[in-house]
Amino acid sequence: MEYVLQTRDLRKNYGHYKVLNGLTMGVPKGAIYGFVGKNGAGKTTLLRLICGLQEPTAGEYSIYGTANHQKREIVRARKRIGAVVETPAIYLDMTAEDNMKAQYRYLGMPSFEGITDILKLVGLENTGKKKAKNFSLGMRQRLGIAVALAGNPDFLILDEPVNGLDPQGMIEIRELILKLNREQGITVLISSHILDELSKIATHFGFIDKGCIVKEISAVELEKACRKCIHIEVSDTKTLSFVLDEMGVEYTVLSQTEADIFSSISVTDLALTLDKKNCKIKAMQECDESLENYYINLVGGKDYE
Structure with missing residues (x-):
């Protein structure tokens, strides 16, 4: 790679x-x-x-x-490399086009060719004489990216x-x-x-x-790693495993009473089959781990930046 x-x-x-x-x-x-x-x-x-x-x-x-x-x-x-680190490197008293020209001069580029294309790419081609200090926060961010794109x-x-x-x-x-x-x-x-x-x-x-x-x-x-699953709590996961194996369902046993099921199943059929084998369902919940939860579980704590 x-x-x-x-x-x-x-x-x-x-x-x-x-x-x-x-x-x-x-x-x-x-x-x-x-x-x-x-x-x-x-x-x-x-x-x-x-x-x-x-x-x-x-x-x-x-x-x-x-x-x-x-x-x-x-x-x-x-x-x-083009970069926007911490805050966009823009002049608030200048227009989008003038900010681009200033960056082109700083980079020693021979002409201002390409500025219009970059401003169009970031959606700022029609800002005219409007100064950056009057831009919304999103427009300033896009202008910062436009400046970072100077020099290709x-x-x-x-x-x-x-x-x-x-x-x-x-x-x-x-x-x-x-x-x-x-x-x-x-x-x-x-x-x-x-x-x-x-x-x-x-x-x-x-x-x-x-x-x-x-x-x-x-x-x-x-x-x-974050895929959807059904978290199930039963009286005996050994019986649950036997039933799920017969159904051809993918699962992971977490303890003697808990497991995660990763396939689409008929809850009714599963409940009836387990009941016949004297295995009771105590709780069942659909789970979908988010990136945030994955991160918190990985490093611990909730105070992320």
Whole structure:
């Protein structure tokens, strides 16, 4: 598998405080990678390191195979990155077009060709002379992404892109990210605490806790782990297992009295069959573990960022 970003035992200390503590992860090319962690877990610190805003204390990372200790080469590799870290890098007293022109000048681009196309891509082509300070929060976020797209990057880093947005703003950012990924082929790394939104677009997930990656998983694998089931409590799971085996049903026994059933079943037929074998159903509930529940069960606690 080809990776856009890889980190190996990456560490970042501030005095005695360890923000990143041996972090190892990989963002596959073409992925939308959801980066999930509690407050202070180290997500933004990692993004700042990748963008060259800070230096690691130890360990290394590579961008498109170029390691960070290769000073000249890593600068060239970073030119393939567009990023919105913490807040959008925009001038509030300037229009969307003037913000784009300022970024083009900063990058030393020879002309302003392509600005109209980028603004159209993010849905800001008709903002005219309206200044960014009069934009909605969602429009500012989209302008920040537009600025990050200057220079035609193929790796986009977004730090909390839907934070504070209303439902319509979230939908607009979600659709934009999907369009950039599917139509432009841009790999996207998203740090976000809006787990429900991440579950709708991410192809891969990385869960960080106390500066370490505790789990990397694809969306396909996560869907299997979070799939719907019927949680059933009975008087005897040995009898339940015998009946479910005869029915050809997939299940997992959790204890002497509890099990999860993963296939569609006739509850009536199951209840009648168990009753004939003197096995009583005490409780039954349909379950569908969410990304949020999966994350909480993985790292513990509810105070996620």
